[in-house]
Amino acid sequence: MLVLTRKLGESIRINDDIVVKVVDLDSRHVKLGIEAPRHISVNREEIYERIQRENKAASAAQDQGLKNIADALKDKSKDA
Amino acid sequence: MGDFFANLVYKKEDILTFEAGIPGFEQNKSFVLVQVPDYLPFEWLVCVDGTHLRFALINPLLFTPDYEPSITKEQLRELGIEKPEDVLLYAIVTIRENPVESTANLVGPVVINRTKRLGKQIIIDDERYGTQEPILRQQP
Numbered sequence: 001m002l003v004l005t006r007k008l009g010e011s012i013r014i015n016d017d018i019v020v021k022v023v024d025l026d027s028r029h030v031k032l033g034i035e036a037p038r039h040i041s042v043n044r045e046e047i048y049e050r051i052q053r054e055n056k057a058a059s060a061a062q063d064q065g066l067k068n069i070a071d072a073l074k075d076k077s078k079d080a
Numbered sequence: 081m082g083d084f085f086a087n088l089v090y091k092k093e094d095i096l097t098f099e100a101g102i103p104g105f106e107q108n109k110s111f112v113l114v115q116v117p118d119y120l121p122f123e124w125l126v127c128v129d130g131t132h133l134r135f136a137l138i139n140p141l142l143f144t145p146d147y148e149p150s151i152t153k154e155q156l157r158e159l160g161i162e163k164p165e166d167v168l169l170y171a172i173v174t175i176r177e178n179p180v181e182s183t184a185n186l187v188g189p190v191v192i193n194r195t196k197r198l199g200k201q202i203i204i205d206d207e208r209y210g211t212q213e214p215i216l217r218q219q220p
Binding site: 037038039041043047048050051052053054055056057058059061062063065066067068069070072073074076 | 084102103104105118119120121122133134135136142143152154155157158172173174175176177178179180182185187188201202203205211212215216
């Protein structure tokens with residue numbers, strides 16, 4: 001991990017087109033401003049980790065039961 | 081399903097490339113979309129790079145008809161999407177021990193460009209949706 005020390009108002013440039021700036025600072029929080037091309041997603045790490053965990057759980061589950069819910073969904077759309 | 085997909089036969093042009101992989105599986109970039117009649121409307125995203133990996137998918141509109149994920153046009157363009165007909169939209173399903181309690185991840189929809197054979201799980205920033213949305217809702 002590259003570790004850089006920045007003061008309030010200073011920035012980091014990633015690649016040519018991503019800038020991370022320290023916008024505000026107190027003893028417990030850093031407020032970061034991020035400039036990045038619109039096709040690049042920027043997320044809080046805990047959201048990304050939550051997606052990773054959910055994907056791992058999804059990949060590990062037993063499949064057979066899916067038939068039950070598939071039938072239930074088909075019945076539901078018949079009733080609709 | 082275990083080894084159900086072990087002998088999957090598919091054509092090279094069926095392969096979908098997930099250039100960024102999928103969160104948690106960033107190195108797995110080649111998948112094929114499979115429909116198994118008994119499991120419809122669920123479909124399967126099956127990894128074809130030799131790894132035993134597959135995800136159950138569902139079209140989120142089947143149980144959340146007003147699902148409107150905030151995906152930017154730049155994100156669509158990055159997948160080479162030029163028209164609505166190019167797009168397939170899915171949510172990854174987590175099958176629960178009691179299958180009728182299975183949930184779908186509406187925070188990370190899987191977007192596929194069926195024409196250019198590209199895919200990506202896009203994380204959306206929207207408080208309306210969760211990673212574990214029940215697929216069968218209780219009728220009020």
